Amino acid sequence: MKSPGKILLAGAVAVATIGALAGCSSDGGSGTDGGKVHIVVAPVLPGATADALSALADRVAEFEKANPDIDVKAIEYQWTGTTFAAELAGGTLPDVFNVPFTDSKTLANNGQLADITKDFKETSTADKWNKNVLDVATGDDGKVYGIPWGPYAMALSYNREIFQKAGLDPDKPPTSLDEIAATAKTISEKVPGTAGYMQMTQGNTGGWELATLTQSLGGRLEEVGADGKATVTADNDQTKAGLAWLKRMRWTDDSMGRNFLFDWGGINEAFAAGKMGMYMSGSDVIGSLMQANGFDQAKYGVTTFPVADAADAGILSGGNVDVVNVKDTPEQIAAAVKWIDFYRTGPTADKDAAIKNAKTLQAGNQAVNAPTLPVFDKATWEQNQEWVKPYANIPAANLAPFTSGIFDQKIAPEPPQHTQDLYGALDAVVQAVLTDKNADVDSLLQGVDTKIQALIDADSK
Numbered sequence: 001m002k003s004p005g006k007i008l009l010a011g012a013v014a015v016a017t018i019g020a021l022a023g024c025s026s027d028g029g030s031g032t033d034g035g036k037v038h039i040v041v042a043p044v045l046p047g048a049t050a051d052a053l054s055a056l057a058d059r060v061a062e063f064e065k066a067n068p069d070i071d072v073k074a075i076e077y078q079w080t081g082t083t084f085a086a087e088l089a090g091g092t093l094p095d096v097f098n099v100p101f102t103d104s105k106t107l108a109n110n111g112q113l114a115d116i117t118k119d120f121k122e123t124s125t126a127d128k129w130n131k132n133v134l135d136v137a138t139g140d141d142g143k144v145y146g147i148p149w150g151p152y153a154m155a156l157s158y159n160r161e162i163f164q165k166a167g168l169d170p171d172k173p174p175t176s177l178d179e180i181a182a183t184a185k186t187i188s189e190k191v192p193g194t195a196g197y198m199q200m201t202q203g204n205t206g207g208w209e210l211a212t213l214t215q216s217l218g219g220r221l222e223e224v225g226a227d228g229k230a231t232v233t234a235d236n237d238q239t240k241a242g243l244a245w246l247k248r249m250r251w252t253d254d255s256m257g258r259n260f261l262f263d264w265g266g267i268n269e270a271f272a273a274g275k276m277g278m279y280m281s282g283s284d285v286i287g288s289l290m291q292a293n294g295f296d297q298a299k300y301g302v303t304t305f306p307v308a309d310a311a312d313a314g315i316l317s318g319g320n321v322d323v324v325n326v327k328d329t330p331e332q333i334a335a336a337v338k339w340i341d342f343y344r345t346g347p348t349a350d351k352d353a354a355i356k357n358a359k360t361l362q363a364g365n366q367a368v369n370a371p372t373l374p375v376f377d378k379a380t381w382e383q384n385q386e387w388v389k390p391y392a393n394i395p396a397a398n399l400a401p402f403t404s405g406i407f408d409q410k411i412a413p414e415p416p417q418h419t420q421d422l423y424g425a426l427d428a429v430v431q432a433v434l435t436d437k438n439a440d441v442d443s444l445l446q447g448v449d450t451k452i453q454a455l456i457d458a459d460s461k
Contacts, residue, residue: 037070037335039328041096042077043343063342070335081417082459088112088326095325096336101136101151101413104321106228108137108145114324117143119337125349128376132411137321147337149344151319153304153373153409154212155283155402156180160301162277166190173303173401177245180278180306184255187277195257195276197249199430203263206430207423208414209280211316213242215412218310221422222415229460230417232453234426235445243433243441250434260434268293280305283402286394287367297394302371303401307409314412317373349380351387358388368392371402378407418455425451 044056060072079099084107087093099107107113120126121144137146160170166187174180184196200209211221219238222230250256257276267279272293283302289295307313322344324336347353361368369392374381381403385396396403415422425448432439 037331040073040094042094046076098320098322102416108139113145114326119334120144123341128380146321146323147340148321151373152282153317158278158301161299176306185253188255196255197278198276201431204423207426214239216307218313232449234448284370287370304405314410317411354387358391362391371399422452
């Protein structure tokens, strides 16, 4: 799932979630004639506002002015795995569309996306990418098949004031699951009425966070074969280890409080009210805490969620990848990459666009320097932070444990098939572990495997 509290960049990127200009079809717009290359792009989802349409039209006009040999038609479109194959076969896909992190590698390896390597390397930011992020759009053949944007990483948020009350150093947050457990125990003992650590369990968030635990330990909830079919593997050692970790804090350390029915909004509210010391969420959650919960950002701390020293261990991340229709001509592919680079990545690496975005966020009391998963390398990220520093409204030192460590973390995308169904089924497992000391974890996870596998198998019938 996408981080529910995602606050997108203002301007060009912001409209990517709210509007469109026309119905989805590449007919009548794509191709080359009269010396111009025509492309149909889909930067927006259905449901436009007048302001969003105006902003998008301005961006298209700006791009066409800079590239007079390219004609852009912007449409609304929402990619879904269940309709993609038919749209590809029927020729109704736009030239540029976006797919989630969960599917980009599989589609690339299946030959269903255009190879954009040559044109990508000609962009001004090609050598600046955070390789861990670009990897989600890179095929097993080493070629580039898309340009990522809007990524988040799961992280550990904590209340610096509560750390101080417990005699803990807020500049030295825990760096392993054992340290999180020990810190949670200290908080619960030294700050009466405060849970050391809390976990989401409702609205598919319990499964989302259990997937984070599993992947941070090197496990996977689904394995995808060469044929693209997924096998559900929730009944694995790493998932059991993650649940055992929660069970230890709940039943042995008694450091998780008494509320075990949190959804995303509920746990944010509890955190903002000072009812817990730490919790797992998307790295950018401070934006929502400030906007929806009035949380004092000076109390906020965030660090990378611990990742085990295991070959397949990685931090669960989500986001989007702009890709190009595999049926496009070389001219269209080149034009499409220019558009993606302009629309998606330009604002991050462009000083004027970065400052404009920061001013807009600051004026709306939104988080200017909320920590995200950087799409570019550390040097480019640091340059961006210097540009927005005059407008930053979160103490940079409070974010340092995350921002200094995220570049070293390997990305592990979410389970790719029936993701939300899987998360929903796992909600009940997490709830059981936290409310029943004798919960039969093996049986519960086997039941999830059976239930979700049936859904996946039904898709191929």
